[in-house]
Amino acid sequence: MSLMNVVSPASPASSPSRTNVPAAWRRAVGALRLGTGPLALTGFFLPWATGPGPFAATEFSGFTLVGFAGRLQALDLSVSASATLWAIRLLILGVAITGAWQTVLAPAHHRHFGYPLSGWYLVVSAVALAGIGLVRGGPSVPPVGLGLVIAAGLCFALARALGPGFAGDQPGESTP
Numbered sequence: 001m002s003l004m005n006v007v008s009p010a011s012p013a014s015s016p017s018r019t020n021v022p023a024a025w026r027r028a029v030g031a032l033r034l035g036t037g038p039l040a041l042t043g044f045f046l047p048w049a050t051g052p053g054p055f056a057a058t059e060f061s062g063f064t065l066v067g068f069a070g071r072l073q074a075l076d077l078s079v080s081a082s083a084t085l086w087a088i089r090l091l092i093l094g095v096a097i098t099g100a101w102q103t104v105l106a107p108a109h110h111r112h113f114g115y116p117l118s119g120w121y122l123v124v125s126a127v128a129l130a131g132i133g134l135v136r137g138g139p140s141v142p143p144v145g146l147g148l149v150i151a152a153g154l155c156f157a158l159a160r161a162l163g164p165g166f167a168g169d170q171p172g173e174s175t176p
Contacts, residue, residue, distance in 0.1 A: 029158075029159050029162050029163045032155045032156075032158050032159040032162075033106050033109060033155075033156075033159040033163070034106045034107075035152075035155050036099075036102045036106065036119065036122070036152050036155040036156045036159070037099050037100065037101070037102030037103030037104070037106060037152070038099070038103060039099075039148050039149070039151050039152035039155060040095060040096070040098055040099030040102060040122055040148070040149055040152035040153075041096060041099035041100065041103065042145075042148050043062070043095075043099075043144075043145045043146065043147070043148030043149035043150075043151075043152060044061065044062040044063060044095050044096040044099060044145070044149070045061055045062070045063050045145070046061055046143070046144050046145030046148060047059035047060065047061050047143040047144060047145045047146075048060055048061055048062060048065065048129070048133075048142075048143055048145045048146040048149070049133065049136070049137075049143060049146070050143070059143070061145050062092050062093075062095055062096060062145065062149075063096075065092050066089050066092050066093050069085045069088055069089045069092070070089060072085055073085045073086065073089070091125070094121060094125065095122065095125050095149060097118075098118040098119070098121050098122045098125070099122070099152065101114055101115070101118040102115070102118055102119060102122065102152075102156065105118070116160070119156040119160065120156075122149075122152055122153050122156055123153040123156055123157050124153075125149070125153065126149050126150045126152065126153025126154070127153065129146055129149060129150070130142065130146070130150050133146055
């Protein structure tokens with residue numbers, strides 16, 4: 001009977017990842033994880049860029065860029081130009097889809113293969129969009145929508161970098 005109360009090496013009580021990390025740290029990483037999706041979704045609908053020249057007063061969000069590319073696609077374009085616009089529309093729309101997946105899957109981040117896949121898509125998209133913004137406008141503060149998408153990518157990357165072994169990334173554990 002006395003052997004039944006012995007802590008096994010694989011039990012959570014003896015795991016250094018659960019006992020050495022303060023609860024506040026786990027909550028902070030969990031907040032990063034839970035904030036990724038809403039930031040990406042909000043950023044998709046807020047301005048990413050302003051137009052050049054006569055369109056300087058026009059702000060373009062991810063939503064308006066998808067619609068604008070759709071209207072351009074309706075023109076009589078070559079097959080390659082139409083395919084390029086179609087691909088651009090899907091890539092931009094992927095930010096909103098990723099935001100939705102991150103929002104839905106954040107509580108089950110360790111169980112679903114779509115969570116890391118959509119998160120890394122968001123990180124790559126944020127880096128690409130930040131690079132385009134840097135090339136297009138030089139080093140400056142990005143528009144609020146683009147800034148939120150970049151922040152969402154950063155939140156996911158930080159949660160993944162700081163989370164394994166800390167904030168419930170082991171199967172069977174979850175963060176508050």
